[in-house]
Every structure is written in C-alpha cells, then in structure tokens.
Amino acid sequence: MLLARVIVVAVLAALSSVYVLAGAAGAVLVFAVQCLYTLWARKWWLLAAQAALVSWVTLGTGASVVVLGYLAGSLLVTRLWALAPGVVFGAVVIAYARGGDVITTLDLAITTILMTLIVPGLIRLVERVDELHATRLALAAAAVGEERLRIAAELSDGLGRGLDTIIGGVRRALAGAGTAELGEVVATARQSLADARAAAAGFRAMSLAPELTTAKAMLAAAGVAVEVRSGHTEPLGPAGALLAAVLREAVTDVVRHGAARTCVIETSEEAGTVGLRVTDDGRRTAEDDALADLARQVRAAGGRLASGLSDQGRHTVEATVPAPQRRPEKREPADMSVLLLAAVLVGFGVKALLRMPPPLLVPGAAMLAVIVVMQLRSVTGRHMTALAVMAVLTYAPVPVFGPIWLGASGFLAGPVLLAFRPRIAWPLVAAVVASTAAIAALFGLPLPQGANVTLSTLVTGLVVYSLLRLARIAKELQAAREDLARSAVVEERLRAARDLHDLLGHSLAAILLKCELARRLPPERARAELAEVLEMAERAGHDLRSVSGEQRDLSLAAEAESAASILRAARVEVTADLAHPPLPAEVETVLSAVLREAVTNVLRHSTARRCSISTAADGGLVRLTVRNDGARPGEARRGSSGLGNLTTRLAALDGRLTTGVEDGWFRLDARAPYLDPAGLGGDADGVGTVACV
Template sequence: MRRQAKLIVVVAFAGFASIYLVAGSPLAPAVFGVQVVFAGRRSWWLVALQAALAYASVLVYGSSVGILGFVGGALLLTPLWPLALAVVASAALLGPADPVISMVLVSLVVYGLTRMIDRIEEVNAARLSLAVTAAAEERLRIAAELSAGLGGALATIADGARTGTPDVETARRSLAEARAAAAGYRAMSLAPEITTAKAMLTAAGVTVNVRVGHGEPLGPAGALLAAVLREAVTEIVRRRTATTCLIETLTEGDTVRLRVSNDGARTAGDENLGDLPAQVEAAGGTLTVELAGDASMTVEAVLPTTRPPARPARDSALSTALLAAVLVGFSVKALLMVGSLWPAALLAVIVFMQLRSVEGRHPVALSIMAVLTFAPIPLFGQAWLGVAGFLAGPILLAFSWPVALPLVAGIVAVVAAAGVLLGMPVPLTVNYAISTLVTGVVVYGLLRLAQLARELRESRDSLARAAVVEERLRAARDLHDLLGHTLAAILLKCELARRLDAERARKELDDVLTMTERAMEDLRTVSGERGELSLAAEAESARSLLAAAGIEVELDLGHGRLGSEVDTTLGIVLREAVTNVLRHSSAGRCTITTSARDGTVRLVVRNDGVRATLGRRGSAGIGNLTTRLAALDGRLDVRREHDWFELAATVPTQAWVPA
C-alpha cells in the first residue's frame, strides 16, 4: 500500500516535470529528482538546491514561473512555510498571471501529495503499536476484574483453610465465576463458538455447512449471538433427529445476522431458547424461530453491531480541500483566457460534480462531466481544452485499469485532435495533451491517496480489534485450563475436608493452602504474566487429586527433560484431562503415561467410567488444548472405546515457537 502511494506521487511529480521539459526547460528533470528525494528526506540543502535549479530554469532558460511551484510546495512542508509567499511574489514579478496561478496550484498539489504520503507512513507506523497498546489495555482490564473477584475469594479460602474451616461455598462460587468469566471472554467473539458448534454437531453425526460473513470482534452482540448459537446447537444435539445443519452469519449495514437451520424439527414448539428472545429484544434485536413444511427449522437472530466512535476524516478533508483549490484555480485560469465571466456557470457545475462524487464516481456524474468537457470546445476553443484533465481523473478512479487507461488515452487523443483542428502550434498542442494526462493523475492521486490512508487506518483499527479478541481468547483459555482446574481441585478438597474427621481434614486443608498459592500464580498467568508449569509436578498433583476422589491411578513418566514451552503446554493438557476425568466420568481407574521417541513427546491419559455424553469432543477445553498444541506444531487425539476414554497429546520435544 505504501509503495502504491509513493508510486502515485512520483508519477504526479514526473508529470509536472514533463510539462516544463517539453516547454524547453532542461533543468526540469533535476527539479523533479530533488522533489522526490525531498519527499522522503526533509533537508534544508535540498530546498536550497531545488530553489537554485528552479530559478535558473526561469531566468536562464526562460521557463514558465509555474516550475517555482516545486519550491513553494517544499517550503510549505517546512517550519519556514511563510517563505512560500515570497516565492509567489517573485513569480508574480517574473511572469504573467496565468503561470503564477499555475505556480500556486503546483505548490498546493506538491504539498498535498507529500502530506498524504506522510499521513500514510504515520498510520502504518502506528499499526503495530496500536495493536500492542490495545492488547495491553485489555490485559490490564481483565487483570483488574479477576483480581477484584477471584483474588479476594482465594484469599478468603486460604484464611478458612488456616483456621481449619473449609470454605466450600466460596470455592464453589469462585469456580462458577471463573467458568462464567471464561465463557464471557470467549463469547465476545463469535468465531470460536462457531468452531465449537461445528465440532459438537460433527461428533453427533450431523453434516455441518458454515458460512461466515461477519467481522470480528462483535462486542456484546457477539456474546449474545454466541449464546443463541450455543442454545440452538444444544437443542439440535439433544433431539438427535437432524442430519444437516447450516450456520450462517451476515453483516448488513449496522446489524449482524445469525441463522441456524436444521432438518430435524418435529413441531413448532420443539425449540427451547429460554429467556434469549427477551435478551435479544432488550439489546435492540430480534430472535425468530421458523418451521418450514419440510420439517426444517431456522433460528434467526439479528442484532445491532457495536462500532467504535467515528474518527475525523482528516485525510479526505485535506484531499477534498486541495482538489477544490485546484479546481477553482483552474477555473480562474480558464475565465482569464476566455475573457468573460458567463462560462463560470459551466465551470461551477464541473466543480460541483467533482466534489460531490469524491467518495465514488457515478455514471450520471461522469456523463454530465463528459458533456461539459467536450461540448463547449467549439465555443471557447483553446481555453476549454484544459477541462479534459478533470474528466480523466474520475475515470481513473471509477474503472479498472484495463478499462480506464484506454478511456484516458481517448480523452488525450481528443484534446490533441481538437488542438490540431483549432490551428494551435504543435508544441502547444502537445503541452495541452500532456497537461490533460497530468491533471487526471493529480486528481486521481489526491483522492486515491485519501482512500489508501483511510484503508490503512481501517486496517490498523482492525488489527487492534483483533489483538483485543486474541487477548480475550487467551484469558478465556487460561481461565478454563489453568485456574478452572485448580479451583475445581480446591472445591473437591474443601468438600472432602468437611466430611472427614479433624486429623484427616487437616491434611486436606494443607493441600487447599498449597492449591490456593498455585491458584494465585495461575491468576497472575491469566492476567498476562508469563507462567511455567512442570509436567512431572502436574502429574504428581494429578495423582494426589485423583486419589483423593477415590480413583485408582497408574503413573508412568518417561518423557525426560523438556523445553519450557513444551513442558508448560503438556502440563496444561494434563490439568484439563484430569478435570475431564472428574467432571465427565465416574472413573474408577486412570492411567497417565508419557514417553519420548524420535524427537517427539507423547502424553496419554486414559480412564474408564465414561458417561453417555456428546458434549465432550466439542467442549471449550478440548478446543483450547487443540489450539495450544497446534501453536507448537503438535496435535491432540481423543478416542472412546466402550466405557474407556483416551486423550493423547503429541508434540515435538524441540518445538518451534513464534516470538
């Protein structure tokens, strides 16, 4: 994008220089070269050199004073911009009014194009820093939320453990809050929920077709749409009658639409969306359920999107103002050549059409401008030939290059032919033809650079929003995989301690104290502080926790020494696997084995007592683990065999990790 912007500016500057070169100034290419260098490197000696070359071109070679516009434009870009007025005054002393107007217009265009390049460079340079800042702000916000809630709850649980009082209620509430927070952070983006829904439906034997047409993040609308999708998919899985399902999202103006269709409906009242219709209505949207004659059901939710406050369109304002100045300046030149004011009405229409369609060129506007460009030539002659350049610019913007270039070539050819028919000298005819092309490039450049700056700014904002979404998803993963596991273990220990005698309860409460310390470390990790786990330590902790739950544990560790990233990731995988054993099974036996071979390490957790549930494969935990392992070029495999469930994680021992 930056290369395209610079190319536009170089072409425009070269066009100006070519006009003066054709007019007989051999120094025009040198003035052009200095201007190109100055656009990227602002030095006083370049301004001085350019001034010497431009004035030499005027005084020695008799060039038009319009070439001094390069000097005036360069000065406008420096703190000593008032000196540009002195250049205008010198041009007025050296030449007639028409070239002086051209000099002013060239100065404005040089200033405008260079400032647009500067703006594009500034926006591009701010892209990464803005994304980093946005992620850091989101991390601080999440840390403040979690510290105020879960941090205080962990302190309360630890105090109860020290005094011999297991605080079961606080532990249960903390676990529920952590799960709710993880779901909330995750649901702010609809994309992960779509992935999970697809996995759940596929596991249930439903053929899924997903069409994503929305942009992330959606903010509160994303959370609510994720809830609608979750409930709709849960109903499809619960009924077990669907064979196909379509999940579709679409952005329409300021609204986003979610549509979930399946072929397994039975009756019009077969849906169960709870209070979601009321929530959607309260958010300014609609939630409808339709049953078709072919027993297909469609759940459709439409919600307004939350958009960031509009930024001032400084880039468009600058380009529009400069274009207006160029149009008015040219109109004044044309009126001076005609020697009458009555054509001003036609010129006013052209100016109006140009400015009105700055954000997009329409066939009607182009047609009107084409008529006003060529029809008055027989009446006004040479004075009207310059108008053609203001038709070439919109055409370059309106059409693709294969279409626009032949059209612009045709306009230039018409100007040249008109010059011949009007009996103009050949050099003057060539000058008008080149000027038509240059004017078109300048108009195109002013508006296209504004578009590029706007596109780059939108790209920067999208990158920042994506960084915020990624930070929320990271926090959700860590909440679920790290803190969720530890809080579940704390709750189990607290409940166990409450049922045991004082001596045995004391041992369990000592474990609670140890776990609350680990939970505080996990909380800091969730808040963005880097934390490392040990697979061996997690395996010992898993054995203790499973044994406390009455599960026979077989532990066989043969993985050896691992890198910190691999060790931490497999530790997290083991935590989630143990949590699943406790939550999703009535296991009586569990085996945990690790092995290292051929540059890969493999962790396998296998347990019996699997319940008849369909949600496990598509759960958030499994999705989180898949994402973590994929980042290390690893994989996760799950397998069910009768009442046994096996989770296996394989990852290279020296995994490449992006910085």
C-alpha cells in the same frame, strides 16, 4: 510503502514533463533533486542544490516561473518556511516583467501556488503513510496493554479478593482455628468459581471467531469436509455467546450422528441482525433436545432458531439474533491528503475560470464546483454515479463554452484510472485524451496550443489520480491500523477467557473439592489436605496474574502430580505414565492446560473410578492421552467452551485434539509438534508409572 513512493514520483514526473516538453531540459535535474528531497531526506545541501537549479532553469534558460514552486514548496517543510511566500512573489514579479498581461500573470501565479502546495503535501503524505504503516503494531500493542489493565482491574475486584479470603481462611484453619473456618472458605471458593466462569463467558462472548475455528477442527477430526464463510463483524457481545452455543450444539450433533460427509458454516450480519447457518448432508432420526432448549433462549433474546431439512434435502440449523449496538465510528478530521486534493482541484478550477467570458463565469463555476465535489467522493470508493456526472459535465458544456472547457477533461481521466482495472482504465483514458485532441482540432486550435491542451489533460489526470490514490491509501491504512487494534483487543479478551476457564477455573474447582473433603476428615488428615489447598490457592494467585497478561509457563509433570492429588481426593484411582522428551515451554504449557481441563471433565462429566494419564513422543509429535471409565456407551461428550479453548490452543501450535468413547471409557487425545531443545532424543521428563489409590 513502495506504492506511495511510486505515486509521488509519478506526480512529480507528470508535473515536470510539461516544462521538459516546453524546452526546459533543466527541469529533469529539478525533478531528480525534488524526488531525492521528497523521498530520501530533507538535507540542507539538497535544498541549496534545488535553489541553484530552479534559479538557473528559470532565469538562465527562460523556463516558466512555475518551476520556482518546487523551491517554495520544499521551503514550507523546513524552518525557513517564511521564505516561501517571497519565492512565490518573486515568481509573480518575473512573470509580469517578462511582458505578460494581468490575466497571464495571475494564471502563472495560481499555478506556482498550486505547485507550492503540492510539493509539501506530497512530502507530508509520504511521512503520513510511513507513520501509519510503522505504528500499526505499536497501536495494537498499546490497545492490548490498556485492555490488560482493564481486565486486571475487573478481576482483582472480585476474584482477587475471593482468593485473599480463601488464603486467609485456610491459614486460620491451619493455625488451629478448626474446620469451622472452612465453611466460609467453601462458600467463597464456590462464588469465586462461579465468578470466574461468568467472567470467562463474558470475555469469550466478544467474538464468534474462535468457535468457528473450533467447529472446523472438530468436524475435520471427524472426517467431515467443512467450509466456513464468515460474514459478520466482531465483536458480537451477548449475541456472539448465544450463537456460539448454537454452533457448538449443531456441530456436536453433526459429529454424534456420524452420517455427514460435508458441512457448511455461514455467518452474516445485515438489517440489525446476526445470522448463523450450519448445513450438512447427514440425516437425522430425531431433533436434538438441546437445540430445543437453545431455541427458547434465542427467542427470549428476540431472535429465531429453526432446524430441519432444506429444499435440497440437507439438514440445516439456522439462528438469527439481534446485532449488538455498535458505537458510531469516530469521524476523523479531514485528512491532509483530502485537503491537498481539494486545494489542487479548486486551483485548477480557478485557472479555468480566468479564461472564461464574464457571462459564462457563474454557470462555469457551478459546474466546476460539482466536478470538485464528485472528485472528492471518489476518495471513499468507486462511485459510478459520480463518474457519470463528471463525464457529462466534461463534454456537454463544450458546445457552449468552446475550447476553453477542454481543461475539464483532465478531471475525468483521474477518477477513470481509479474506478476501473488497468486493462480497462488505460484505454478509457487514452480515449479521453484522444477526444480532447480531436475536439481541439475541430475548433481549429493551432497545433502547439492543441498539443498543450492534450498534454495538460494527461498530466492533470495523472496528478488527480495520484492525489486520489494517496488519499485512499492514507484512509485504508488508518482503517487497517484501527482494525488491527480492535482485533488485538478481542484476541486479548479471548486469551483471558481461555486462561480463566482453563487455569484459574481449574484451580478454584480443585480448591473447592479439597475443602469439601477436608470438612469431612478428622483434624489431622484435614490439615494435610488444607496444606495442599493453601498451595493451590497461592498457585491460583499466579494464575490470576497470568490471566491479567503476566506470562507463566506450566510444568506438565507438576500438573500431572496435582491432577493425581485432586483425583485421589475424589476417590479416583489414577495411573500416570509420563514419557515425553523435554518440550518447548509453549508446548508444555498448552499440554498442561489440556490436562487440567481433562481432569476437570473427569470430575464433572463422569462417574469415573479409574483414570490414566500418559504422554509419549511419536516422531515429531508429542501425545497426551487421558482416559477414564464411567462414560456411557454411545454418548459423546458435548462440545464445551473448555474443549473449544483447548482446540484453539492446540490449533495455534498446529496440533489437534480428539475425543471419543469406547467400551465405557472416555478418551481425550492431544497431539502437538515439538522440537527437541537439545536436538537429540533427550531423557523422558516424566514421573514414571505411579499408581495412586
């Protein structure tokens, strides 16, 4: 990521600036080579160039031996890592040979070791950030793959065996065993259908998000301005299924009454509960019986559901249920960025202690330890209490410790940059640096020494900020990577739920209907129906594999033919008029699923005797319309998971699903944009006008 690289360059620049300002102009070249080595590639010739540069800058120009820490740090990430301690030891020998006392030599040794730790830490952090960023999609794909295997195992145990039993029973009946075998087939089909619906409900219960999408689409189609405020954490499990039922009923109620112009849907999670609130500006003449039924279910689950007018005169449905027991988050081992930060902070602290008089060592060490702990807390967020403690410990000890304590101001500057927005943070940092210079002047420090303390405050602040920021970036990327994987798993389960309901559920319902019909027919006619059942059962096997993650494109023409056969078996007169152009596979698959659900609803939710299926192109849209009689005037079909699934599928294509009742006919209308594969109008891919009685 670019931000991580900018921060690394800032850290290296801040460290190098100390030596440039001290007169070692060659440190600029060392900085440039170190940036190339850290951010570009670990090439042997760059390492050789760095070795030559730091040797010249240190021995040839008399610069500080700390510059050798660049080389030692770079060696640590290569196979020549064993040479790094030798470089550090050489720096200590050079420092002592230059006439430094033991304390000065020890100070330079600690600083060189810190540089040796900072450089490989920055290299590894850049690699870590790149790895986290690059593997986030791979982790999500792996999680989806594992979930598909889990779904396949779950479904094959029950539904897979059920389909095998159905196919075997039908084949035996066709082989002349008679229709007595159909009793077992019917029972198995009925149980498999119940299992499929239960599995779909279980998969769907993981998330409330698709219900929010469906609700928004339904309200928008009804001309209601809707706002969704999501404040819960996925997945929700059974709590999500219960709240989804409440949401569907509340939204259906808003649409049915037709008086609302605005609606707000809110979810929340706090204090061990998940809440849902649906508020609209419509009026009610009576409360919905379905909500009363749901209220009993919510109470049985340990929750509460209430509806009525709010203090502002708006109709409100509010439900609260216990939140699911979530697994405790895995505690990751200490990140390298945090360990690096801790090492640098401790190193700076030890350097400060070297200059303290013996009587002040214990209190000084205690206060520095508190500062280090407060700094590490800043990795996980903006902690104003920790910042206040560091501010107090930066200035309060100065009258006692004297100018030797001024180095602590650098520890304050870093977290300030992290805690506030730039327009506030930088003036505050400038104030910290200025206060350090002022205090140094009050103590009468010589100008070079005062300038060094002031510059060190700024450099230390930038280094600490950069390390804190890098640590936070690594944590944020890790969390985002895991969230993406969890979201992918939830989406995969939702896809499985949609396919179970829309594809496999439809096939099993059709098989059950055909088998029931075959049991009532003479043997010869029954054999024709059983041949179709066998074909449907084999197609259901393909549907099951599709649910488990195997992609399968559907044909709208084939689905229309199948729908006509199923409706004919139920004694419904069917007219099919398909006049759509060639469609992209994904559009045709979604419209085929819409047709399946529409036919299922015709059989389950009406007393239909006539049904019409039609498709047509309208500009850049393809339209599928399914109409059936037998709908009672004034009664809209309640929201169902099936229609919700279809709304979600179409929304993914920027399409729309609308339903309504007019003159005793129920109408389902699905529209989706398409691109003509040939770039032209194309011929209609339909079955013409076919009357089926």
